[in-house]
Amino acid sequence: MSEPFVFDPRREAYKTPYGAVSCGQTITFSCRPLVSEGFSHCSIVLFYEFSKIWQSVELKLVSSAEEGRSCFTGQLPAPAKPELSWYHFHLWRDDGSGCDLDKTGYRSDGGLDPWQLTTYLPNHTPAWFGEGVTYQIFPDRFCRTALPDPTGLVGNRWVHENWDDIPSWQPEPDGEIRNRDFFGGSLAGITEKLDILADLGVKTLYLCPIFEAASNHRYNTADYETIDPFLGTEADFRTLCEEAHRRDMKVMLDGVFNHTGSQSIYFNEDGFYPSLGAAQSKESPYYNWFNFKHWPDDYDSWWGIKTLPAVREESESYVDYIIDNENSIIRRWLRCGADGWRLDVADELPDWFIEKIRTAVVETDPNAFLLGEVWEDASNKISYDRRRSYIFGKGLHSVMNYPFRTAVMDFLRGGNAAAFKETMETLRENYPPDVYYSALNFLGTHDTPRILTMLGAEQKPETRGERAAFRLSPAQRALGISRVKLAALILFSFPGSPMVYYGDEAGMEGWEDPFNRGSYPWGGEDADLKARFTLLAALRKAHPALQRGTIRYLTAEGSLLVFAREIDGETLICAVNAGETPEKLTLPWNGTATDLLSGTHLTAQDGVLTHYLPPRSGMLLL
Numbered sequence: 001m002s003e004p005f006v007f008d009p010r011r012e013a014y015k016t017p018y019g020a021v022s023c024g025q026t027i028t029f030s031c032r033p034l035v036s037e038g039f040s041h042c043s044i045v046l047f048y049e050f051s052k053i054w055q056s057v058e059l060k061l062v063s064s065a066e067e068g069r070s071c072f073t074g075q076l077p078a079p080a081k082p083e084l085s086w087y088h089f090h091l092w093r094d095d096g097s098g099c100d101l102d103k104t105g106y107r108s109d110g111g112l113d114p115w116q117l118t119t120y121l122p123n124h125t126p127a128w129f130g131e132g133v134t135y136q137i138f139p140d141r142f143c144r145t146a147l148p149d150p151t152g153l154v155g156n157r158w159v160h161e162n163w164d165d166i167p168s169w170q171p172e173p174d175g176e177i178r179n180r181d182f183f184g185g186s187l188a189g190i191t192e193k194l195d196i197l198a199d200l201g202v203k204t205l206y207l208c209p210i211f212e213a214a215s216n217h218r219y220n221t222a223d224y225e226t227i228d229p230f231l232g233t234e235a236d237f238r239t240l241c242e243e244a245h246r247r248d249m250k251v252m253l254d255g256v257f258n259h260t261g262s263q264s265i266y267f268n269e270d271g272f273y274p275s276l277g278a279a280q281s282k283e284s285p286y287y288n289w290f291n292f293k294h295w296p297d298d299y300d301s302w303w304g305i306k307t308l309p310a311v312r313e314e315s316e317s318y319v320d321y322i323i324d325n326e327n328s329i330i331r332r333w334l335r336c337g338a339d340g341w342r343l344d345v346a347d348e349l350p351d352w353f354i355e356k357i358r359t360a361v362v363e364t365d366p367n368a369f370l371l372g373e374v375w376e377d378a379s380n381k382i383s384y385d386r387r388r389s390y391i392f393g394k395g396l397h398s399v400m401n402y403p404f405r406t407a408v409m410d411f412l413r414g415g416n417a418a419a420f421k422e423t424m425e426t427l428r429e430n431y432p433p434d435v436y437y438s439a440l441n442f443l444g445t446h447d448t449p450r451i452l453t454m455l456g457a458e459q460k461p462e463t464r465g466e467r468a469a470f471r472l473s474p475a476q477r478a479l480g481i482s483r484v485k486l487a488a489l490i491l492f493s494f495p496g497s498p499m500v501y502y503g504d505e506a507g508m509e510g511w512e513d514p515f516n517r518g519s520y521p522w523g524g525e526d527a528d529l530k531a532r533f534t535l536l537a538a539l540r541k542a543h544p545a546l547q548r549g550t551i552r553y554l555t556a557e558g559s560l561l562v563f564a565r566e567i568d569g570e571t572l573i574c575a576v577n578a579g580e581t582p583e584k585l586t587l588p589w590n591g592t593a594t595d596l597l598s599g600t601h602l603t604a605q606d607g608v609l610t611h612y613l614p615p616r617s618g619m620l621l622l
Contacts (some may be wrong), residue, residue, distance in 0.1 A: 006033050007089065007103055009115055010429060019429040020118035020379075021078045023393075026116075030073040031059060031089050031101070032066060039091040039098065041543040042072035046087040046117070048079060056090070068321045078119045082392035084380065086114040118379050120432035121393025128250060129340070129369045129397070130438035131547040132203025133492075133537050134499040138446050139207055139231055140182055140216045141167075141519045143189030148182070148230045154222050154263055154272050155214030157182050157230075162480050167514035178307065179215035183519050187232040191240045198247045200505065200530075201537025204497065205244060206252045206342060208446055210237070212385075213261055217446070217517070219254075219344065220261030224322070234336065241337025249360070250339035252369065255330070255357075257322055258348045259302040259310045260289075267309050269296075278309075289318045293477055302345070313353045323353075323360045330360045339368055346372030346390060347383040347393045371440060373541055374398040377403065379430035391435045398438035401496060403427060405442055406488055409454055411561065412483045412578045421556035428495075428551070437548065439496035443487050445503060446517060450510045451487060452500075456480020460511065461534035461607060467511040481507065486531050486576050489618045491596070492536035493565060495551050503532035515575075539596050539620065545570040559583060560613070572596075573621040577613035585611045587621075596620040 007030075009015040016028045043058040048280040056108040057076050064071035072091075080084070091106075092098025099108040104117060150157035159182050168181035187210070197205070209218035212226040227237055241251050262269040266286040268277020279296040290309050291300040303310040311318060322329050330341065343349060350353050354372070361368045370389060374381060381388045390396045400523065407423040428436050442452040456476040461467045472480055484504070491498045503518070507526030510516040540546045549567035556562070559579025565572050579585040588594075589609035593602045597620050602611055613619065 004422050006105075007516070010105070010425065020120055020432045022122045022432075023078060023082065023119055024080050025078045025119075026075050027078055028075050029059065030071055031091070032064060032069045032071050033091060033101075035068055035070050037091075038093050039070060039072075040094050041098075042091045042583075044074070044076075045090055046085050046099075047114070049084045049086065050081075050389065051079070051083060066095050074187055081119075082121050082389060084387060084389070084392075085117040085118040085119065087117060088112050088114045100517075104431070116430055118123055118392070118430050118432065120391070120435075123393050123435035124366070124370050125438055127365050127548070128367070129204060129371075129496050130495075132250075132497060133204050133540065134140065134204040134252075134497045135197055135200070135202040135439060136442070136445060136499055136501045137190060137208065138185075138502060138517050139187070139190065139210055140185045140218075141195050141517055142185045143520060143522070144184035144186055145188050145192065146184070146186075148184045150182070150187075150230075153213065155180055157214075159184055163519050165519075166468060167517055168557060169464060169514050171358075176307070179217055179514065182216050182230060184230060185519075186230065187227070187236040187240045189238075189250075194243055194247055194249070198249070200500070201277055201541055202249060202500075204339075205250055205497065206440075207254060209254045209256055209344075214263040214307075215261075219256050220259075220263070220265040221256050221524075222261050225332075231237045238337050241339075241533045245337070250343055250369075251337060252340040252371065253333055253338045254344060255341045255517075256344040257311065257313075257353075257357075258345045259308040262307045262309055281387045285317065288312065289315050302348075303324050313350055318545065319353070319356065322374045323356045328360060330357055331364045333532060334361065334364045334368055339365070340370060341368075341374065342371040343396070344373055344399075346374055346396065347381060348387065349393060351389050354390050356399075358395050369438075370395075372399045374399040375402040377430060378435075379426060379427075391432065393432065393495055396435075398435045398440065400445075401427075401439040401441045404439070404494070404496075405444070405448070408443065408487050409451075412455055413486055414578075416558060417556040417561035417576075417578070418558075419555050420561060424494075425553075437495050440499050441491055441494055441496040442499040442501060443484070443491060444501040444516070445499075446501070448516065449512055450482045450508055450516050451504055452477070452484050452507060453509045453511060455483035455487065456509075467515060469514075470509075470511065472509055477507075477509075481526065481529055484529065486578060486616065486618050488533055488536055489574060489620065490561070490576060492540050493546060493563075493572070495549075496541070497564075498537075500533060505530045535597065543567065543570065543572055543622075545572045552585065555585075560585070562587075571622075574618070575613060575621065576618040577615060580615045582612045582614055585609075585613050585619075595622045596622055 007014050014030050035040050044057050046055045059072035059074035062071050089101040089338050099106045103113045171177050212223040212228045265273045267279050269279040278284045278286045278290045300310040361370050378391050407420045411420040456472045503520050507529050545565040545567045549565035552564045554562040560583045562575045587609045589604035
């Protein structure tokens, strides 16, 4: 009763179209049990989660082209509105006996593991994001043009005179970590390096928060209307955008709208700002932005961190300030030159709030992009006991692809290519196509350890002090670099926007925050690794198949991963051997194949291309 080929939603013979469907689109389902099972009836049973509606549709028994199988088939329209549906099949015989079929096979125990069906609202997704290379910059650590003066600024800051210092990581005497050490990177410094980034193939600059804040990471916003003085001025931001646009680059800002800083003009816990904040007076215009359990010292905060008071998104004045007003924060900075927003902790923003941001973004600039921070499968995410709908057409254009990073790391550290394929195909099946092909893929961010450290180190040191002092040995670094090159090959060959976290291309190391946020090693980059990233970016730019082609897996077994990207007659094949022994690569092929990484030419014989991939190596075949 566990015969596996009764239904497979990823095969055209069983379900069309593939994956998510647009509202109202007709879907064809076919279920093919063995004739020997004796089933005479089959129905598809669906539960529409958002609508809380069950539906059962009996499929018609038709003659089957497959010997020994019955074929039950039928069509039904997708819901008229965005919906998350779950379905399984019920099969029965003329005598009334039968069972259910779900992802695990036949079962009669009542428990079900159904398939997912995503129904989305078609919408315009700007193509520039998914097709181009993104570069994430932690502004304080990228490039400084002068040593800034911390006098008179919010946050009691201090500045490292030595650009190569290790970021401060020890708690302050009261046990709090306030991230008050700065290196002095600036917007002018980023502008100064735009030609270098252009040579790297960068098309989108994603900047971690740039607004005034008390910490070096600036996720505790103090004033949404002001560029942090250490970074420069609004004029510096406009110049950066203008110079980026002149080089055919876009600029994406980080929007932190779930919480502010306790040292902000809105909360003003320490009284730094002359105006009244919510922690100073109940008469403050910002008082109803926050939820006080006991004013002024007990309030909701992000994950219990008291320096990050949580905002009540339902506050009308807050919504007006951030989104609705003609001069709202969302609209204002788009007009200043930004091309999009990345929403921090999107899971903790209400769907309606995100949808309002999307409306404001599109009204201000129809070609602007809205990205969300989501760490899991965004199509079925549950946050605060609510199923989220932010990628179903009205909210986010797309999301950060953390599952991609995890799957790549697991594969390269000895995992199975089949697991990588399964994780990625699940996303492709669940996501609306535009969301999938515009996902932000990456190997690291400001919230993760450096990819070189993760792929080179055998294990994580136990204490923060040990992790602060940790450096890869020469052997570990060589192993890590060989794996990072393979990770980058997969990254740049995969659907979605490949993102490089500043310094990963230069060979930067480091465990978790703040060790992953070191200063960029200008003049000390790993030239060979940077050249590989540069080559991969150039190849992506030169080949439409890598920018927007479909994906088809050819091999995903053991340490060998092979997939094709195809569009308009162009086919490129990415082949990776993550193992420690050679792997035989066999492909149907006519004529000569060229490895775009090495320039090597391979010749097929009798319509078959055969090649042995050395350990920890890869090819990009044209």
